[in-house]
Amino acid sequence: METMTFNYKTSRKLEGKAHVGVAGSGDLELLMEPSADGQAHVEIRTTAKGFGDIWRAGLDRFFQKHDVAVSIQINDFGATPGVVNLRLAQAMEVLTHEQ
Structure with a gap:
């Protein structure tokens, strides 16, 4: 199991919480929930080791599009980058529809 942490400077606050997907094959x-300090923080726990650069690239794209101060916890069980993008989009949809 590998744990990675990424941080981003952001400016837009969101309210509410989102829980999408399941940790399965x-x-x-x-x-996803609002960040306490107004920045974005992502913690990833994954069974697939050695893919930090791919995770960073995907998260960089996400935060370029969504400048949101959130804390994200990801529990990965071998998801492809497409599934990661889908889950991030689903969480944002949940949060933006609640406001």
């Missing part, structure tokens, strides 16, 4: 669980 080829999928991931993603929990």
Whole structure:
């Protein structure tokens, strides 16, 4: 199991919480909530070791599009980058529809 942490400077606050996906074969669980300090923080726990550059690239794209101060916890069980993008989009949809 590998744990990675990424941080981003952001400016837009969101309210509410989102929980999407499940930690199962080829999928991931993603929990998103407002950040306490107004920045974005992502913690990833994954069974697939050595993919930090790919995770960073995907998260960089996400935060370029969504300048949101959130804390994200990802529990990965071998999800592809496409599934990661889907779960991030689903969580944002949950949060933006709650406001």
